[in-house]
Amino acid sequence: MSYKPVLRPLSTFIASAVIIGLPAVATANEPELSQTEVLTGLENPWDMAFLPDGTMFYTERCRGLSVRLPDGEVEHLLGMEGTDEYATTADDLVCEGQAGMNGVAVDPDFDENRTVYVYSASNMSEPRTNRVLRMTVNSEFNEVSDRTDIVEDIPYKPAATDHPFGDAGAHNGGRIRFSPEDGYLYVTTGDNHNSEIPQSPELLGGKVLRIDRDGEAAEGNEPPEGFDPRIYTYGHRNVQGITFHPNTGQPIVTEHGPWHSDEINALVNGGNSGWDPKPNMAGRGDCPDDYCGYEPNQTEGMDPKERAAYMPVTDTETYPDAMQPAWKNDGLSQGISSAEFLTGEQWGDWDGRLIVGFMGIGFGGTPVGQRINLIDIAEDGLSVNDVAEMPLPMGAARFRSIVLGPGGDLYTAVDEGSIYRITPE
Amino acid sequence: MKVSLFCVIATALLMGSATLQAADKSTGETLYADACAQCHGPNAQGMASFPSLSGRDAEYITSRLETYRAGEKVGSNSFLMIPNATDLSDDDIANLAAYIADKAE
Numbered sequence: 001m002s003y004k005p006v007l008r009p010l011s012t013f014i015a016s017a018v019i020i021g022l023p024a025v026a027t028a029n030e031p032e033l034s035q036t037e038v039l040t041g042l043e044n045p046w047d048m049a050f051l052p053d054g055t056m057f058y059t060e061r062c063r064g065l066s067v068r069l070p071d072g073e074v075e076h077l078l079g080m081e082g083t084d085e086y087a088t089t090a091d092d093l094v095c096e097g098q099a100g101m102n103g104v105a106v107d108p109d110f111d112e113n114r115t116v117y118v119y120s121a122s123n124m125s126e127p128r129t130n131r132v133l134r135m136t137v138n139s140e141f142n143e144v145s146d147r148t149d150i151v152e153d154i155p156y157k158p159a160a161t162d163h164p165f166g167d168a169g170a171h172n173g174g175r176i177r178f179s180p181e182d183g184y185l186y187v188t189t190g191d192n193h194n195s196e197i198p199q200s201p202e203l204l205g206g207k208v209l210r211i212d213r214d215g216e217a218a219e220g221n222e223p224p225e226g227f228d229p230r231i232y233t234y235g236h237r238n239v240q241g242i243t244f245h246p247n248t249g250q251p252i253v254t255e256h257g258p259w260h261s262d263e264i265n266a267l268v269n270g271g272n273s274g275w276d277p278k279p280n281m282a283g284r285g286d287c288p289d290d291y292c293g294y295e296p297n298q299t300e301g302m303d304p305k306e307r308a309a310y311m312p313v314t315d316t317e318t319y320p321d322a323m324q325p326a327w328k329n330d331g332l333s334q335g336i337s338s339a340e341f342l343t344g345e346q347w348g349d350w351d352g353r354l355i356v357g358f359m360g361i362g363f364g365g366t367p368v369g370q371r372i373n374l375i376d377i378a379e380d381g382l383s384v385n386d387v388a389e390m391p392l393p394m395g396a397a398r399f400r401s402i403v404l405g406p407g408g409d410l411y412t413a414v415d416e417g418s419i420y421r422i423t424p425e
Numbered sequence: 426m427k428v429s430l431f432c433v434i435a436t437a438l439l440m441g442s443a444t445l446q447a448a449d450k451s452t453g454e455t456l457y458a459d460a461c462a463q464c465h466g467p468n469a470q471g472m473a474s475f476p477s478l479s480g481r482d483a484e485y486i487t488s489r490l491e492t493y494r495a496g497e498k499v500g501s502n503s504f505l506m507i508p509n510a511t512d513l514s515d516d517d518i519a520n521l522a523a524y525i526a527d528k529a530e
Contacts, residue, residue, distance in 0.1 A: 044472060044473060097474060098473065098474055160501060163501070164501070164502075164504050164505075165474050165501060165502070166501040167474070167501045170474075298504070299503070299504035300504070301508070359473070360463060361505075362463070363504070363505060363508075364508075368463055370463065396463075398463075398472055398473065400473075415466070415472035415473050416466055416467055416472060417466070417470065417472075
């Protein structure tokens with residue numbers, strides 16, 4: 001049997017390379033990813049925060065705060081109403097709709113003060129509010145104590161309204177992160193389906209707060225005169241992601257869009273994000289329960305561009321000085337949630353990329369879109385240079401939280417009930 | 426001879442019944458994975474704003490899907506459920522209900 005060499009056209013070679021997964025251009029340095037299931041069987045895991053040794057604090061929205069130690073042991077620290085296997089149960093911490101226990105952050109000086117923070121709905125006040133709790137973790141990592149509610153007055157949606165996802169507890173924000181640049185705690189909140197909240201100078205919903213460890217306004221916050229001094233930016237819809245640019249330290253948030261235009265915004269101190277869903281303004285008439293946030297035609301599909309023209313996420317006609325989004329998800333709303341920067345040589349060409357998670361929502365012809373995007377955001381935060389989808393080793397899921405761990409791996413919590421570690425190789 | 430014939434008929438009926446039941450759930454499983462799991466979760470446990478179907482029997486699931494298919498609102502997620510249910514046939518609903526009830530037991 002003889003071998004007869006066959007010359008193939010270049011296009012065939014390139015096609016073969018693509019089919020078998022080889023890069024057609026040899027200069028790309030993108031890591032291969034592998035994944036490990038860190039925890040499973042969780043109930044709506046919402047957020048994680050790490051210590052340098054890999055200790056991972058995590059929240060479950062209707063259960064509470066737990067910690068996974070480096071040896072894999074899990075301790076349940078602070079339970080919510082109705083739980084019984086936690087070291088401490090706080091009956092005022094409640095779960096309803098999108099609300100419950102959300103973000104968690106570790107104090108930058110944890111080694112000295114052993115302090116952690118969580119964002120949770122509470123019925124301690126009437127009506128209910130969201131609070132930021134500060135607590136001390138004991139040396140065995142099996143108890144928390146000294147609870148102090150450093151913020152007590154973040155609005156909570158108290159009753160159902162006539163809107164999509166209109167149950168109580170909706171548009172609840174909830175991510176909390178310390179800035180490595182200024183050391184302050186940033187707290188993201190939501191508009192509660194209440195059109196008065198986002199532009200309100202006093203109500204803390206639809207805002208990003210910047211506070212110190214006692215909940216006092218950060219020095220240097222520059223909201224407009226008459227605003228609560230804890231407000232860093234305002235005019236937001238429902239912010240569930242915040243991270244900080246690794247070079248500039250600028251806070252960057254992700255904001256859920258209303259059937260259109262999920263946004264990434266680089267924040268400017270004192271800035272207005274331009275969300276104002278009030279009826280009878282900006283060319284709109286009456287709206288269901290005085291909130292135009294999903295209008296027009298809020299329960300049926302239509303062209304997202306038409307919606308954006310009627311109810312923009314960033315209304316620059318009414319607020320010409322509003323912060324401009326860097327990216328609008330190609331005009332679609334697909335449940336944008338958490339944000340993080342990949343840093344470290346292990347990420348190859350992705351070192352320095354902003355990543356954002358999408359939980360996915362298919363409505364009115366919009367593709368569901370569950371994914372994590374890799375975004376090359378301009379250093380000034382006003383645009384993006386490139387957007388790509390991260391080729392994930394696991395299947396699609398509702399990517400609620402994405403956090404870079406201390407070893408440089410990426411961790412993601414999915415609503416399906418698991419936390420995964422994604423390792424670049 | 427009579428006994429043997431009875432056994433053959435009974436066995437055939439049982440096999441037919443079991444096969445039909447398995448086929449229904451299998452079709453329901455495919456439908457569920459395509460149209461339901463992204464919100465209600467792979468184990469029907471519920472996620473985020475989307476309710477758990479755990480403990481719901483086939484009658485309940487059938488009733489709800491028929492209501493949504495008719496365009497009637499039930500709860501704050503009707504805007505998502507109505508378009509999802511619009512094109513379901515009676516068989517689709519029966520298969521989904523069989524699968525979900527079995528999954529959620």
